[in-house]
Amino acid sequence: AQSVTQLGSHVSVSEGALVLLRCNYSSSVPPYLFWYVQYPNQGLQLLLKYTTGATLVKGINGFEAEFKKSETSFHLTKPSAHMSDAAEYFCAVSEGQGGSEKLVFGKGTKLTVNP
Amino acid sequence: ETGVTQSPTHLIKTRGQQVTLRCSSQSGHNTVSWYQQALGQGPQFIFQYYREEENGRGNFPPRFSGLQFPNYSSELNVNALELDDSALYLCASSLYGVQYFGAGTRLSVL
Numbered sequence: 001a002q003s004v005t006q007l008g009s010h011v012s013v014s015e016g017a018l019v020l021l022r023c024n025y026s027s028s029v030p031p032y033l034f035w036y037v038q039y040p041n042q043g044l045q046l047l048l049k050y051t052t053g054a055t056l057v058k059g060i061n062g063f064e065a066e067f068k069k070s071e072t073s074f075h076l077t078k079p080s081a082h083m084s085d086a087a088e089y090f091c092a093v094s095e096g097q098g099g100s101e102k103l104v105f106g107k108g109t110k111l112t113v114n115p
Numbered sequence: 116e117t118g119v120t121q122s123p124t125h126l127i128k129t130r131g132q133q134v135t136l137r138c139s140s141q142s143g144h145n146t147v148s149w150y151q152q153a154l155g156q157g158p159q160f161i162f163q164y165y166r167e168e169e170n171g172r173g174n175f176p177p178r179f180s181g182l183q184f185p186n187y188s189s190e191l192n193v194n195a196l197e198l199d200d201s202a203l204y205l206c207a208s209s210l211y212g213v214q215y216f217g218a219g220t221r222l223s224v225l
Binding site: 032034036041042043044045046049051090092094101102103104105106107108 | 121146148150156157158159160163170171173205207209212213214215216217218219221
């Protein structure tokens, strides 16, 4: 069965500092990997996705993530945090097109950005 | 192109009642998935519909049921509501394995 572990339920950074949110997954098949962001009282917005091809993927709002198969990781980074980045971030895995498309989510990491 | 829309946005029910939540898919998307997100948790997969047929189900009891219509819109029905059903219910439509979410319906069961 697939699973996702997000290390750190809360991460706090200063404005302008590096953001690093960690995600490790387990999957018995080549995974599709996703990061979603959720602002208070809202649904999930897709930040970026890895399906196949280039292992470094760029998303919206300056975020990027790197798929590392050997480490079963898909960490999310942003070079310089902005106050508007404060939200909850979810990493998710699926078997992708042709497999079970259900998403298995991590428990989420709440990002706080301090002025 | 419109995104995924869900209705209603908020709902209050009492224990034992039944509820129907609705979802309109993003244009061209033939797959709809439903998730339950309890407070402080990640979303949990309820079930998925592909071309009007159930295409996978999570660990939810039979009182959670669904439908997908020919236009790919969908309903989630929950019978005999329990207090623990209070959550944000998210619908996502997908094409080629990437899911796009609506804003959700927040259900409160009193």
